[in-house]
Amino acid sequence: MEALLSIPMLSIFLVPIMSSYSTSLNLLFFYLTWSTLVLSHSRLRVELFGTIAVRLLFYALPSIIFFLFDILTPSAAILIKAQGATGLPGGRKRRRIRAKELKIAAWGLFNLCLGIAVQGVLETVLVRTLGKRSALKVSLKLPMPFEICKGLTMAMLGREVSLLKFPDYIAVFLTYVLHRYALHSRWSPMLARWHRSWYHSLPAPFPLTAHYDHPIPYLLTKFIPTYAPAIIFRFHMLTYLLYLLFISIEETFAYSGYTVMPTSLFLGGIARRTDMHLLMGARGNFGPWGMMDWIFGTVLRDSRSDSSSSDESDEQQDMRRAYEASKRKVQAGPSTKNKRR
Numbered sequence: 001m002e003a004l005l006s007i008p009m010l011s012i013f014l015v016p017i018m019s020s021y022s023t024s025l026n027l028l029f030f031y032l033t034w035s036t037l038v039l040s041h042s043r044l045r046v047e048l049f050g051t052i053a054v055r056l057l058f059y060a061l062p063s064i065i066f067f068l069f070d071i072l073t074p075s076a077a078i079l080i081k082a083q084g085a086t087g088l089p090g091g092r093k094r095r096r097i098r099a100k101e102l103k104i105a106a107w108g109l110f111n112l113c114l115g116i117a118v119q120g121v122l123e124t125v126l127v128r129t130l131g132k133r134s135a136l137k138v139s140l141k142l143p144m145p146f147e148i149c150k151g152l153t154m155a156m157l158g159r160e161v162s163l164l165k166f167p168d169y170i171a172v173f174l175t176y177v178l179h180r181y182a183l184h185s186r187w188s189p190m191l192a193r194w195h196r197s198w199y200h201s202l203p204a205p206f207p208l209t210a211h212y213d214h215p216i217p218y219l220l221t222k223f224i225p226t227y228a229p230a231i232i233f234r235f236h237m238l239t240y241l242l243y244l245l246f247i248s249i250e251e252t253f254a255y256s257g258y259t260v261m262p263t264s265l266f267l268g269g270i271a272r273r274t275d276m277h278l279l280m281g282a283r284g285n286f287g288p289w290g291m292m293d294w295i296f297g298t299v300l301r302d303s304r305s306d307s308s309s310s311d312e313s314d315e316q317q318d319m320r321r322a323y324e325a326s327k328r329k330v331q332a333g334p335s336t337k338n339k340r341r
């Protein structure tokens with residue numbers, strides 16, 4: 001329990017270290033806390049409690065608050081929802097918590113725990129059963145700033161780019177490749193069916209749906225792309241926590257459906273791309289950053305911003321019509337909504 005409480009304290013110390021000039025004292029203080037933590041707990045406990053603390057503070061808690069805000073005050077939430085009522089849990093304005101939305105939220109949280117459990121099992125098998133070194137580096141030595149920057153850049157790219165050519169590593173299928181070629185492919189009908197009937201049954205993303213999917217597609221397209229780069233580059237535990245913090249914030253906002261974001265260009269862009277993947281029936285936007293979609297020509301733009309454009313192609317017009325039709329269906333009421341499935 002102390003480990004769980006100590007990790008959030010570490011992240012609090014990280015902020016002054018980065019922003020203040022009196023880093024020497026802060027660094028010493030931080031190093032003492034870190035060494036106490038590493039010396040008094042097993043490496044596995046430090047890794048798991050650190051992961052739980054970051055996920056809880058930067059994904060689960062804010063997402064639960066956003067989810068309750070959407071459910072309890074739909075009239076206020078709708079004002080900042082990019083897709084209007086479609087972006088509310090349940091797809092329309094209603095001031096009542098339905099079992100279905102609670103079930104979606106519970107599955108989302110269950111999947112999050114499942115990912116952490118799989119991480120724990122992997123580390124235990126690696127260290128205790130196979131006698132190998134742990135997948136993540138938990139050492140007394142703090143990572144150098146350059147090491148952190150290099151690791152984060154590679155990992156962030158790695159989430160979206162397949163690193164098949166990377167020497168000494170088994171092929172890694174990451175977000176774009178897995179999402180497009182495993183979850184939306186006729187070669188894997190079972191996975192495609194699960195992903196369609198779970199995640200794609202949502203009218204639009206809403207808070208807590210970042211981790212909502214059938215557990216198998218979830219592990220494939222969420223857990224693996226997040227954890228694999230950290231293992232490949234054997235991150236220092238602190239680099240990993242910082243990496244996970246960025247991902248958690250990204251997921252919290254990308255799936256919120258809100259137009260108000262800490263960085264509207266970056267997070268707002270990811271959020272709208274995530275919306276369009278669902279609203280356009282998975283015709284594109286398979287990666288979070290849009291880089292791979294741009295390379296492979298699967299970019300879907302927000303139809304609302306294109307509606308006035310006269311030079312859009314036939315395909316874009318089709319997509320826009322599909323998007324507008326899906327909105328009309330949802331707004332028409334529950335009887336037509338059920339037919340959409």
Ligand SMILES: [Zn+2]
Binds near residue numbers: 277282
């Ligand atoms: Zn999909």
